[in-house]
Amino acid sequence: MLSPKKHRIPRQRQAKNSLDQNCSLTHLKQTWFSRALLMGQNLRLLAKSIEIYDEIVNLLELDEVDFEEHKTSEIQRIIKKQASHFANPISENQETAFVNIVRMKQAFGFSEVEIQLLLFASILDLDGEFSECFEILERVSNRQFYRTLHKMLNAPENDIMQAFDKQGLLAKSGLLKINPAVDTIPDKLRLLKGISTTLLDNPNKPIADLFADYVRPVKAVELSARDFEHIAPSYQRLKKYLRHAIDQQLTGCNVLLYGPPGTGKTQMVRSLSAELKIDLYEISAEDAEGETLSGKERISACQLAQFLLQGKANHCLLFDEIEDIFSTPWPMFLEPENQSTGREKAWVNQLLENNPVPTFWLSNDITSIDPAFIRRFDIVRQLDIPPAPIRKKLLSKALRGIKVSEKWLNNMASLEQLSPAIIERAAKVTRAMGENKASTNESHLQDLIEGTLKAMTGEVKTSRRQAAEFYDPGLLNTVIDIDTISAGLKRSKQARLCLFGPPGTGKSAYAGFLADYLAIPLLAKHASDIIDCYVGNTEKNIARMFEQAKDENALLLLDEADSFLQNRNHSQHNWETTQVNELLVQMEHFDGLFICSTNMMENLDNAVLRRFDFKIKFDYLKTEQSWTLLQHYLGTALSRKSLSQKQRYQQQLEAMSCLTPGDFAAVKRKLTVLDETKNVEQFLQSLRDELSFKPVALNVLSGLGL
Numbered sequence: 001m002l003s004p005k006k007h008r009i010p011r012q013r014q015a016k017n018s019l020d021q022n023c024s025l026t027h028l029k030q031t032w033f034s035r036a037l038l039m040g041q042n043l044r045l046l047a048k049s050i051e052i053y054d055e056i057v058n059l060l061e062l063d064e065v066d067f068e069e070h071k072t073s074e075i076q077r078i079i080k081k082q083a084s085h086f087a088n089p090i091s092e093n094q095e096t097a098f099v100n101i102v103r104m105k106q107a108f109g110f111s112e113v114e115i116q117l118l119l120f121a122s123i124l125d126l127d128g129e130f131s132e133c134f135e136i137l138e139r140v141s142n143r144q145f146y147r148t149l150h151k152m153l154n155a156p157e158n159d160i161m162q163a164f165d166k167q168g169l170l171a172k173s174g175l176l177k178i179n180p181a182v183d184t185i186p187d188k189l190r191l192l193k194g195i196s197t198t199l200l201d202n203p204n205k206p207i208a209d210l211f212a213d214y215v216r217p218v219k220a221v222e223l224s225a226r227d228f229e230h231i232a233p234s235y236q237r238l239k240k241y242l243r244h245a246i247d248q249q250l251t252g253c254n255v256l257l258y259g260p261p262g263t264g265k266t267q268m269v270r271s272l273s274a275e276l277k278i279d280l281y282e283i284s285a286e287d288a289e290g291e292t293l294s295g296k297e298r299i300s301a302c303q304l305a306q307f308l309l310q311g312k313a314n315h316c317l318l319f320d321e322i323e324d325i326f327s328t329p330w331p332m333f334l335e336p337e338n339q340s341t342g343r344e345k346a347w348v349n350q351l352l353e354n355n356p357v358p359t360f361w362l363s364n365d366i367t368s369i370d371p372a373f374i375r376r377f378d379i380v381r382q383l384d385i386p387p388a389p390i391r392k393k394l395l396s397k398a399l400r401g402i403k404v405s406e407k408w409l410n411n412m413a414s415l416e417q418l419s420p421a422i423i424e425r426a427a428k429v430t431r432a433m434g435e436n437k438a439s440t441n442e443s444h445l446q447d448l449i450e451g452t453l454k455a456m457t458g459e460v461k462t463s464r465r466q467a468a469e470f471y472d473p474g475l476l477n478t479v480i481d482i483d484t485i486s487a488g489l490k491r492s493k494q495a496r497l498c499l500f501g502p503p504g505t506g507k508s509a510y511a512g513f514l515a516d517y518l519a520i521p522l523l524a525k526h527a528s529d530i531i532d533c534y535v536g537n538t539e540k541n542i543a544r545m546f547e548q549a550k551d552e553n554a555l556l557l558l559d560e561a562d563s564f565l566q567n568r569n570h571s572q573h574n575w576e577t578t579q580v581n582e583l584l585v586q587m588e589h590f591d592g593l594f595i596c597s598t599n600m601m602e603n604l605d606n607a608v609l610r611r612f613d614f615k616i617k618f619d620y621l622k623t624e625q626s627w628t629l630l631q632h633y634l635g636t637a638l639s640r641k642s643l644s645q646k647q648r649y650q651q652q653l654e655a656m657s658c659l660t661p662g663d664f665a666a667v668k669r670k671l672t673v674l675d676e677t678k679n680v681e682q683f684l685q686s687l688r689d690e691l692s693f694k695p696v697a698l699n700v701l702s703g704l705g706l
Contacts, residue, residue: 025123029130030060032120034079035152036185040144042137055129056136100199103207108307113159114170120153121176121189122196131186139183148185166350174303192304193297194287213287215305218280218318221270223420227397228268230390230551234381235268241379243276245358246314253358254376258366259383261456262421268383269318269360281305282318295325302359303351310356317359326369352376386420387552388413388521394420398427403438404445412446416461416548417453426452461529470632471513475661476506477619485614489593490518496587496594496611498565500601501618504662507597510618511557518593523554527563539582546586546594553592561596565604580605587611620660626653629664630683637678652684656691663690 105115124131140148150157163170170176177190198210228235245253257265273280283302287293302319309315392413426448435441453460473482489495499507515522530541549556564583584607627650631638667686676682
């Protein structure tokens, strides 16, 4: 705030920069402000003030003037004298502080008026006391603003208006714009943040380095085209288009890449640039003083980059985290007062249509970006977490020189949220540990990776199912010959199967067996992985599940899919219907292998059932199958028994008509804890205990007196 002369308390002045030491600059500020005072009612406002402000008194050297005794005409004479200084502040014999301003004019072709405006705005930005002097002046409209600058700078008003035109160099360079929503001179001048320090406080800095804080070369590439083979068609399309755009010097070349953090968006752009031998530059998120640039300031920095690189061969730009720039329906850098006119929206569209340097725009989330902006991009591509085979390759590449087992690599590659960035950081930390033991490295890596994933998403999801300890398709009790089905699927690689039947009969395990038999990955999803509490998100997760299976060329298993298969006529909520509808649509368009497993076949939607090529019931084990499993789990403990004992055991199994492979596996785990795995009697009793929890089996056992 301006401080009054009366009763003012002496205070320490701010540290002086190079501007404060420049005598000619002091006269220049006196000239500018005096000319402003002579306009309109400004002088009258000053003369009638009861209190005179320190900043104005110091600037105009009026310490000896008693404003209460002097008449307005005499004050006007004093001010006019100050206003008569310097017709042109920037001459060939420029002061040191003006060196960069003059070099800007010579290097980029700025006009005399544009340079004066840039100088005036920079001094206002750097000199807080000079800026505060303008608070006493009357408020100005846009037209009055141009007229005031015309008087202050002694430049034609029409030239000033042209200098601020959106087609002018100041606007195109992003260095200086006007804000029509405010009515004070300092606030109307919107200077790129930090540029005033760059221009006026670095007189010895080479002009090529003046803007390095806003536009900087991108670091060397870490990934190659081979790391993006899962999106090879898109990668090659981008490569060809970028080469064409640069060779033909196309304007308005913009590519939007979006997807979760760490999925390789930046690395993909680096890889493309390296392959094409193109110099890649990125827009900084900070100014020359290390302060974060706002959305509107980053857009100005982008304009500056376009301005600096235009006309130069083999250059492209990278603009990351643009979700901070755009919002719906207006970009966040626009002033609320201006949104009603739509002129800023048109201005942003023009930027996207006329930028001279090919630009990659990167975002983690595009939900806030208005479709009106999205359609301006030439290519829009989503980059999701790479599929499991690519994740394994990235792990192997990042962990060169770090000992880990193949089994561990497979397990880690199954983590669905594992992104390239997380892999690189975990490898960097583990490499610093310098361990030679594989198990130690695996422990470090797993802790690092899972810690990051839990912090990011709250959970660690894996597409890998725990393999069954023992699985023999010959022990499946199905009406259709399962071996025939498996052989047919190996030929066609395309089918939709609904596996139904009691729990534990081997439905999910068959999907794992089939994936191994076909030598393709298994993408296993539970209903809990898909269902979301927010309306519409479950449908998105269903679509994403099928898309992921397609990208990974995986067998897709939707386990416990009852909620997605229920008859829509029984739905109580609209979202229940839309979920089934989405599943139907995705099934119809999926050309891979899809398996649904359910424990309940009643009340399933007829339209869903029609979509399945095979509906296969997995039933309880036959007696001979149960006997085979018992032999497998007990081994020699059973084979050493007498014939009569074996016959008695077989009779007991015949009475247990509702056994499943899952029951045998559960009993084995239980007896392993009790160290009774070779006790035949205990094994059979444990099987009866398992059956006691099944209502259908309990009735049978009761009838037999067991």
